[in-house]
Amino acid sequence: MSGLGPRRITAAAAAAFGILILTVLRPFPPEGQIVSYALLLGALLAALAMPSFTSVAVTAAQATKPRSAPTTHARPASPTAKVDPAVALKSRWTAACKHHSAVLSAYGAYELDPAMLLQYPALWDLSAQPVMDFHDALDLAGGLQSDAYPADPSDAQDYADAVDILRSAWTKADRFARTTGTDQLAEPDARDCRRALKLLRHADGTTGQERASYLGQVITTVDRLTNRGVVSAVPKISEELATRVQLAIEA
Structure with a gap:
């Protein structure tokens, strides 16, 4: 998860924690338990799969940035030939x-x-x-x-x-x-x-x-x-x- 943004890590952790509480405490009847599992699991997967805002912004900026012309290395001007006075x-x-x-x-x-x-x-x-x-x-x-x-x-x-x-x-x-x-x-x-x-x-x-x-x-x-x-x-x-x-x- 080192490549995830801070917001994505927080969302994923919250979803995982909710799944753990549901598993241990079982506060809902079976039908409600299943629905709660589904919602929390979906939130966890979304947090893991969704690209971070920063990544999207960087990608968009790179896509719209004009490409610079290839750098050409100008040849140094040759020194002016000296004319022999004679x-x-x-x-x-x-x-x-x-x-x-x-x-x-x-x-x-x-x-x-x-x-x-x-x-x-x-x-x-x-x-x-x-x-x-x-x-x-x-x-x-x-x-x-x-x-x-x-x-x-x-x-x-x-x-x-x-x-x-x-x-x-x-x-x-x-x-x-x-x-x-x-x-x-x-x-x-x-x-x-x-x-x-x-x-x-x-x-x-x-x-x-x-x-x-x-x-x-x-x-x-x-x-x-x-x-x-x-x-x-x-x-x-x-x-x-x-x-x-x-x-x-x-x-």
Whole structure:
């Protein structure tokens, strides 16, 4: 009976005691004795079989208690990998070399194409601040450029910084030239640029002597603009036009 509650023990003891008194004293006639035995025996069995209030309450509480989610053990975060400064600097230097080449290619499109000179002469206006800044940055990056990764890390750092400046300066100079066009020129000079550009486009649709004639007029106009200080002398463009004339004559 160690598992019984206090109330159940008391009830069972009372029923057992009543049965004992009935057996010893026999206070009732046989019929009443039998009825009394039955009642007390039923009370005894009920006391022994009935679960205690505490057990019922505990069982009910356990049944209604929400199940907690299974505990998961979080893995400790792996420490952040440290980047070797030397490796990072070399990667930046390598990227700077590519960016430098990209700027030179973009600028080369102006230097090698006569149409760019005639459409956007402002890129050769060395009195304009964006153009001056670009040429200064171009000289700085070119002076720090090397074919191989420098032995001195500070040289690599200086070159990467210079290329950053160059990229920004080129963006500003290119925007300045394209947005300005020939607007900063006097009307006679702007007219010469437009006329030479038309002649150049006519030349692209012809061959032989006719093509050479158109190109010759373009060269004359460009020389005139250069002599008047409208555009700076661009040897590469002069060479390109002369080559086109020669090829047209030989065709």
